[in-house]
Amino acid sequence: MKLGYKKIVVKVGSNVITQADGTLDEFRIQHLVTQLAEIKRQDIEVTLVSSGAVASGKGLMRMSDKVETVKARQMLAAVGQVKLINTYSEYLEDHSMMCAQVLVTKEDFRDRIHYLNMKNCMQTLLHNDIIPVVNENDVVSVTELMFTDNDELAGLIASMLNADALIILSNVNGIYNGDPKAEGSKVIEQISSSAANLASFIQTGKSQFGRGGMITKSTMAQKVARLGIAVHIANGKIDNVLTSLLNKEVKHTLFIPEKIKSGKKKWIAHSETAATGIVRLNDGARSVLTSGKATSLLPVGIIEVKTDFLKGDIIKIIGEDHQTIGLGIAQYGSDKARERMGLKNQKALVHYDYFYSAI
Numbered sequence: 001m002k003l004g005y006k007k008i009v010v011k012v013g014s015n016v017i018t019q020a021d022g023t024l025d026e027f028r029i030q031h032l033v034t035q036l037a038e039i040k041r042q043d044i045e046v047t048l049v050s051s052g053a054v055a056s057g058k059g060l061m062r063m064s065d066k067v068e069t070v071k072a073r074q075m076l077a078a079v080g081q082v083k084l085i086n087t088y089s090e091y092l093e094d095h096s097m098m099c100a101q102v103l104v105t106k107e108d109f110r111d112r113i114h115y116l117n118m119k120n121c122m123q124t125l126l127h128n129d130i131i132p133v134v135n136e137n138d139v140v141s142v143t144e145l146m147f148t149d150n151d152e153l154a155g156l157i158a159s160m161l162n163a164d165a166l167i168i169l170s171n172v173n174g175i176y177n178g179d180p181k182a183e184g185s186k187v188i189e190q191i192s193s194s195a196a197n198l199a200s201f202i203q204t205g206k207s208q209f210g211r212g213g214m215i216t217k218s219t220m221a222q223k224v225a226r227l228g229i230a231v232h233i234a235n236g237k238i239d240n241v242l243t244s245l246l247n248k249e250v251k252h253t254l255f256i257p258e259k260i261k262s263g264k265k266k267w268i269a270h271s272e273t274a275a276t277g278i279v280r281l282n283d284g285a286r287s288v289l290t291s292g293k294a295t296s297l298l299p300v301g302i303i304e305v306k307t308d309f310l311k312g313d314i315i316k317i318i319g320e321d322h323q324t325i326g327l328g329i330a331q332y333g334s335d336k337a338r339e340r341m342g343l344k345n346q347k348a349l350v351h352y353d354y355f356y357s358a359i
């Protein structure tokens with residue numbers, strides 16, 4: 001396949017595998033599975049992140065209006081995930097292939113040891129030619145514990161597995177330079193990971209069954225591309241979209257990847273919710289840290305240690321204007337950081353290898 005990827009993560013949105021009446025589009029799933037089998041035959045490792053549990057549950061049961069929204073979502077997902085994974089499993093069997101169900105929550109990405117355990121399991125599945133089919137565990141992840149949507153989850157999985165590419169299948173041909181339905185709007189074929197303000201032409205609306213919408217999709221795509229992973233957004237309703245995309249034969253949006261970052265930096269990049277401490281820098285330190293050069297965070301540039309942290313914690317680094325600059329792992333605790341704040345010739349608070357720049 002022309003793009004030459006060896007390891008990919010494919011994310012399928014609810015709309016791709018749901019019919020207009022809300023039931024699961026088994027024909028579309030079968031067609032996707034046929035493409036996955038073809039890709040695996042080309043020796044490309046594939047992990048699938050599939051939405052659709054709630055949509056599938058809606059097609060299976062009538063829900064009384066009396067059930068409160070959060071509980072309804074939990075119940076629909078619990079029922080629908082069974083049907084979803086069975087459908088994948090049955091169609092994969094036609095190709096003598098197996099899948100594994102991997103249900104995760106945001107908490108699973110927080111602790112580094114836990115994260116590595118999950119990574120080991122996924123890698124073992126892949127090495128045994130099993131396709132992991134990942135979804136959020138909607139039964140236990142509610143409100144603030146939820147991922148923004150499965151695009152965020154797919155970005156985390158692609159980063160965790162050090163994938164070459166993340167392919168997001170939605171119900172549009174890519175990101176348009178205006179309202180996708182308006183005449184004259186065109187698909188933007190390439191977006192640099194540093195492109196400014198995509199939100200200006202992306203509509204806040206989302207598709208019928210989707211959760212996050214295109215704004216969260218593009219924010220995640222830029223972040224993942226900055227970690228060195230190519231992100232493609234394409235239309236999952238187009239026949240043979242995956243195989244055509246890998247052969248460079250279908251119009252879609254590509255977020256151009258930057259230089260590959262280390263596994264540890266990839267984990268730090270996605271760990272904002274795990275950050276304990278907050279450290280504020282002056283403008284000089286901010287420009288050095290975000291210059292793209294390999295520089296560590298030295299105490300001389302710190303103007304405030306806003307919240308406490310311990311050695312080894314993930315800390316959020318903010319600027320004078322309180323905007324996030326990046327995340328890093330602290331080499332010592334907040335007590336020492338306060339003592340050394342503003343002083344020259346001190347040990348770096350965050351070493352460059354453990355610093356992720358968010359800008």
Ligand SMILES: Nc1ncnc2c1ncn2[C@@H]1O[C@H](COP(=O)(O)OP(=O)(O)O)[C@@H](O)[C@H]1O
Nearest residue numbers: 013014170175176202203206207210212213214
């Ligand atoms: N500029 C844009 N280009 C493409 N799609 C857009 C744009 N602005 C808003 N959208 C909407 O984003 C939707 C896809 O996001 P979402 O509903 O989250 O899909 P999914 O279920 O695949 O995750 C599209 O159906 C489209 O209506």
Ligand SMILES: N[C@@H](CCC(=O)OP(=O)(O)O)C(=O)O
Nearest residue numbers: 014051052053054149150211
């Ligand atoms: N975990 C949910 C998916 C939620 C979600 O993010 O949906 P989508 O925006 O269609 O990818 C489900 O399986 O229904």
